[in-house]
Amino acid sequence: MQHVAILVSEPVPMFELGCALEVFSLPKKDRPYWYKCDLVSFDGSRLTSSTGVTLEVPEISELLHYDILIIPGWSTQNNKLKLSLAEQIVAFHSLNKPIISFCSGAFLIAQLGLLNHCKATTHWRYAELFQQRFPLVEYVDNVLYTHQDNVWCSAGSAAALDLSIEIVRQDFGHEIANDIARRLVISPHRSGGQAQFVETPVPAKHQRFSKTLDWAINKLNSPLLVDDLAKHASMSRRSFDRHFKSSVGMSPKEWLNQQRVRLARQILESDHLAMEELAARVGFDNTVTLRFNFHKFVGISPSEYQQQFFKG
Missing domain, CATH: 3.40.50.880 (Class I glutamine amidotransferase (GATase) domain)
Structure with missing residues (x-):
């Protein structure tokens, strides 16, 4: 204690x-x-x-x-x-x-x-x-x-x-x-590594984004693209990029990568997977992309993170 x-x-x-x-x-x-x-x-x-x-x-x-x-x-x-x-x-x-x-x-x-x-x-x-x-x-x-x-x-x-x-x-x-x-009654998902950016602030007036973000989070294990988010929000890619960054404070791609890293952290705390399998599970196309984004948002590698926080 x-x-x-x-x-x-x-x-x-x-x-x-x-x-x-x-x-x-x-x-x-x-x-x-x-x-x-x-x-x-x-x-x-x-x-x-x-x-x-x-x-x-x-x-x-x-x-x-x-x-x-x-x-x-x-x-x-x-x-x-x-x-x-x-x-x-x-x-x-x-x-x-x-x-x-x-x-x-x-x-x-x-x-x-x-x-x-x-x-x-x-x-x-x-x-x-x-x-x-x-x-x-x-x-x-x-x-x-x-x-x-x-x-x-x-x-x-x-x-x-x-x-x-x-x-x-x-x-x-x-x-x-x-x-x-x-x-x-707060989100448990606004945490991260040393750079704690707000991950999914969705103003009520942007209900379209709220539904799209929820939809995207449930599909992180698929090769989801920003074009798919724009299509789900019924917006052109150019308009979606502009309004998304204005509302959420980051680009759609950055937000998507951040959510994939968040999911990777949860998996690393509870399960041992090969890096290739982990990358696929969270929607990154390869292990290089996984490691790059994980280090960007958390500050350490996936393996180092698991050594510290694995609870299995």
Whole structure:
């Protein structure tokens, strides 16, 4: 059982805190070995939230006995840090323990220099300020979250859930992560490797795309082409490409390859297949194309991924 510290300071971000508590702290009757969580602070025991709610939080002076540190958010304006807090987080990082920030929580980690020369992200409305204050950080936009050197950063508020589900998936496997996502009524499929692009954001006004994307996902094991998607959507290829990228944020081909990689990851976690068979199962025409796209979206090879995450 991993012991998790959820570190808060004024003003406490209630939504992001709720995300952390819902995923990591809420008791799971069918998961006896779930995380053990403590809500903690270095800034006194009585804190006010961003919505004016007062919280009683245990004040601590030490973090090193915890296994995971979650920072749901942090002030983007206050540059002052307690020396004891700074020393504890830096020491925690030196032990290679996971540090997870939601939204503005990246400001705290970056202020301590732990993101220098690393990929990181935060909420888009803080992007300009973040880059101005921390020029040594490799800021990444258009992502849900980043992961480098055992430090995770999520983008805007709801991306905290995407990152949380990914942490659960790495700790407990794809099936349990899907169960948690289903209970939260969110998609379990917006996770990935180090570059977490939004995979299938479908605005309600584009119902044609919603049906086409669902149709395509169910046919990933066939040699599906972008022309087939355009035909299913009853659009010309040129018009389909233009409207798809405008609505989804990527080209149809990139989205299709990303979905094939997502399916390959699920198979690799539960079954041992030859690369040729895996490529065919997810609709890639050969193993070279499979390996290229897998590394592009996940950051490692299919075989390396299976070594880490196979649950069979």
